[in-house]
Amino acid sequence: MSDNGLQVKLSFTYPSSNYSGFSLDLDLIMPSRGVTVIFGESGSGKTSLLRCIAGLEKISNGQVQLNHNTWQDSSHFVPTHKRKLGYVFQETSLFSHLTVKQNLAYAIKRSTEKHDPKFLQQVIDVLAIANTINKYPSQLSGGERQRVAIARALLSKPQILLMDEPLASLDNARKQQILPYLEGLHSEFKIPIIYVTHSIEEMIRLADYGVILQAGKVVAQGNLTELFGNIDTPLSLNQDLSTVLECEFVQLDEKWNLTQVGFDGGLLWLPKLNNIQNKKVRVQILASDVSISLVAPEQTSVLNILQVKVGQVSNEHKLGTSLLVLYIGASQIVASLTSKSLSELGIQQGDTVWAMIKSVAIVR
Ligand SMILES: Nc1ncnc2c1ncn2[C@@H]1O[C@H](COP(=O)(O)OP(=O)(O)OP(=O)(O)O)[C@@H](O)[C@H]1O
Numbered sequence: 001m002s003d004n005g006l007q008v009k010l011s012f013t014y015p016s017s018n019y020s021g022f023s024l025d026l027d028l029i030m031p032s033r034g035v036t037v038i039f040g041e042s043g044s045g046k047t048s049l050l051r052c053i054a055g056l057e058k059i060s061n062g063q064v065q066l067n068h069n070t071w072q073d074s075s076h077f078v079p080t081h082k083r084k085l086g087y088v089f090q091e092t093s094l095f096s097h098l099t100v101k102q103n104l105a106y107a108i109k110r111s112t113e114k115h116d117p118k119f120l121q122q123v124i125d126v127l128a129i130a131n132t133i134n135k136y137p138s139q140l141s142g143g144e145r146q147r148v149a150i151a152r153a154l155l156s157k158p159q160i161l162l163m164d165e166p167l168a169s170l171d172n173a174r175k176q177q178i179l180p181y182l183e184g185l186h187s188e189f190k191i192p193i194i195y196v197t198h199s200i201e202e203m204i205r206l207a208d209y210g211v212i213l214q215a216g217k218v219v220a221q222g223n224l225t226e227l228f229g230n231i232d233t234p235l236s237l238n239q240d241l242s243t244v245l246e247c248e249f250v251q252l253d254e255k256w257n258l259t260q261v262g263f264d265g266g267l268l269w270l271p272k273l274n275n276i277q278n279k280k281v282r283v284q285i286l287a288s289d290v291s292i293s294l295v296a297p298e299q300t301s302v303l304n305i306l307q308v309k310v311g312q313v314s315n316e317h318k319l320g321t322s323l324l325v326l327y328i329g330a331s332q333i334v335a336s337l338t339s340k341s342l343s344e345l346g347i348q349q350g351d352t353v354w355a356m357i358k359s360v361a362i363v364r
Pocket residue numbers: 014015018019020021022040041042043044045046047048049198
């Protein structure tokens with residue numbers, strides 16, 4: 001039987017004695033591989049959802065099922081310690097009186113599977129914690145502590161890893177250090193990861209699939225190109241809109257220090273990048289970095305110019321600014337322009353225009 005991912009169909013309300021009245025009401029299937037990011041504003045129910053999946057809260061209706069194993073439905077409830085899951089919290093919960101080695105040994109002992117020294121070494125290598133092994137948690141940096149906490153969760157051999165804002169307590173420099181390790185997790189360990197965050201940056205870097213929660217309900221879900229290419233996605237509310245594209249390495253231009261990558265709609269030049277030959281990369285294009293020309297631009301300094309078809313037009317998305325969805329191949333790019341330019345150029349849905357992309361950033 002093939003894995004069918006994590007299926008969560010639930011209604012849940014905090015007991016009225018807690019005065020919250022907050023409810024979750026959702027029906028979701030999350031992929032059995034890769035990182036699913038649950039994104040939403042503070043109070044949207046992200047942690048509550050993880051707690052329901054983990055069995056730390058009992059749902060009142062529905063079911064939680066991982067790869068055909070039912071963890072909860074109307075007739076039974078599997079307690080948290082019998083669900084094969086790893087849970088990494090915002091603040092680490094390492095045992096302070098044990099060394100890193102002893103903390104890891106504790107997780108190995110708890111696992112029902114036979115100890116595999118090769119797996120232990122793989123986890124230590126991927127998370128780069130070899131030099132912390134004989135230290136106590138109080139002797140580690142915040143980033144090291146979180147990496148050890150992730151290692152400990154993995155060593156219990158979970159079938160799913162739940163991560164609740166694991167970077168929230170770290171400063172930006174530490175976040176930047178730890179993100180590459182998190183990116184490595186889904187390719188090294190073939191288990192689904194459910195990752196809660198309210199950081200767009202973390203979502204863009206880590207997600208293979210995204211779910212957006214608002215007030216306890218799912219308001220959008222899909223891969224990042226779908227989520228970011230849709231200007232109605234509530235992601236756009238408080239931030240600069242952008243497009244995320246999955247690309248492949250095409251060539252290096254040593255003379256001009258540039259790298260060319262391709263996506264299913266065309267080619268893009270980026271500043272020269274090392275170590276991406278023959279690799280997949282994910283790039284981000286801010287909507288404000290895309291301008292429009294009605295004719296093929298000539299004699300311009302912009303390197304990335306793509307012929308596109310105008311899709312949805314959102315007039316006055318924000319005061320004075322309008323948005324366009326531009327179709328190219330199977331992808332779409334979002335552009336923001338002043339409503340004045342939109343009106344003066346007379347751009348309409350269905351027009352063929354040229355998108356001039358001023359800047360393309362690599363995100364992973
Ligand atoms: N134990 C509880 N009892 C009653 N209400 C609760 C409890 N825990 C959370 N809530 C309420 O449920 C709502 C959702 O909280 P939750 O922690 O799931 O949100 P979140 O999206 O994870 O937020 P954040 O990003 O701030 O962590 C909030 O309104 C919160 O006050």
